[in-house]
Amino acid sequence: MAPRSLQKDYERIVKDSERLFKSLDKASQKEYALMLRDLRKEVADIYAKYSDARGSLTLAEMQKYNRIKALRSAIEDIVYDHTSNVKAGLTGVLKEDIRQSYASSMAAMGDVAGVALPEKISGEAISAILKKPVEGWTYSERMALRTQDLVVRLQGAVTNGFVRGDKVQDAVKAVKGTVEKDFIRFRSFAGDINHKVSQSAVKESVITAGKKANIETTKTWVTAGDNKVRDAHALLDGQTVRGDEDFMIPSGPWKGYRADAPEGFGEPALDYGCRCAIVAGIKTRES
Numbered sequence: 001m002a003p004r005s006l007q008k009d010y011e012r013i014v015k016d017s018e019r020l021f022k023s024l025d026k027a028s029q030k031e032y033a034l035m036l037r038d039l040r041k042e043v044a045d046i047y048a049k050y051s052d053a054r055g056s057l058t059l060a061e062m063q064k065y066n067r068i069k070a071l072r073s074a075i076e077d078i079v080y081d082h083t084s085n086v087k088a089g090l091t092g093v094l095k096e097d098i099r100q101s102y103a104s105s106m107a108a109m110g111d112v113a114g115v116a117l118p119e120k121i122s123g124e125a126i127s128a129i130l131k132k133p134v135e136g137w138t139y140s141e142r143m144a145l146r147t148q149d150l151v152v153r154l155q156g157a158v159t160n161g162f163v164r165g166d167k168v169q170d171a172v173k174a175v176k177g178t179v180e181k182d183f184i185r186f187r188s189f190a191g192d193i194n195h196k197v198s199q200s201a202v203k204e205s206v207i208t209a210g211k212k213a214n215i216e217t218t219k220t221w222v223t224a225g226d227n228k229v230r231d232a233h234a235l236l237d238g239q240t241v242r243g244d245e246d247f248m249i250p251s252g253p254w255k256g257y258r259a260d261a262p263e264g265f266g267e268p269a270l271d272y273g274c275r276c277a278i279v280a281g282i283k284t285r286e287s
Helices: 004-050 064-113 123-131 139-164 168-210 231-236
Strands: 215-222 240-242 277-284
Touching: 004 064, 004 168, 004 277, 064 123, 064 139, 064 168, 064 215, 064 277, 123 139, 123 168, 139 168, 168 215, 168 277
Parallel strands: none
Antiparallel strands: 215 240, 215 277
């Protein structure tokens, strides 16, 4: 395991990252609620205009005069308006998490080494962390894909209701269910990427500190220590490498797979939902 003198410092970094995410979670939930409000109103207005005497609205009726095309466009606009706000909030939290994790890591290493280490990460480094592809897609690309997926699922849910001849309460219920399911998925996605960028910032700090005169850095892989830890990650628990080296899975089905930090394998089965963390080690070159 990593030295006790730094273990608690890096546990604090993880907890601080989780606290930042909680503030995002509340704001995102509010934005999703506003999205649902606008979508429900849009659908209710359509039913008020075009439903029959029984309150049903059919696909045949909605295909008149490009009504369904206009509704799909309205759904798309509403989703993009609100998800752009969600993305802005998430991006702000991710950037702050990177700055905070990097600064805390530098401060911890500097205290142990007895040297002053720069605690401010550059804007270029922050951008590089956010733009690093995960499973082939950057953060922004994954957000765009998620947004388009939500649009398509909402459009499909409403259209299927027209095929069945649903009434307004059924249509609104379908919209509500789709939005609520997407928020659960977003929460998982955002929590995962928040942890990833925090650990990437720690890794960056270890490399940067290692470039300073008379300082050698190491990093140790530490798991969450419970029965949810992947077998491959359990094999990495306590593995220590130089700050600029990769961790490597020593045995098992994933033997030989390498990562510079948790969630850095580029393999969904090894990365998604990972709760592992880096703990830095410091020593002077003369020792």
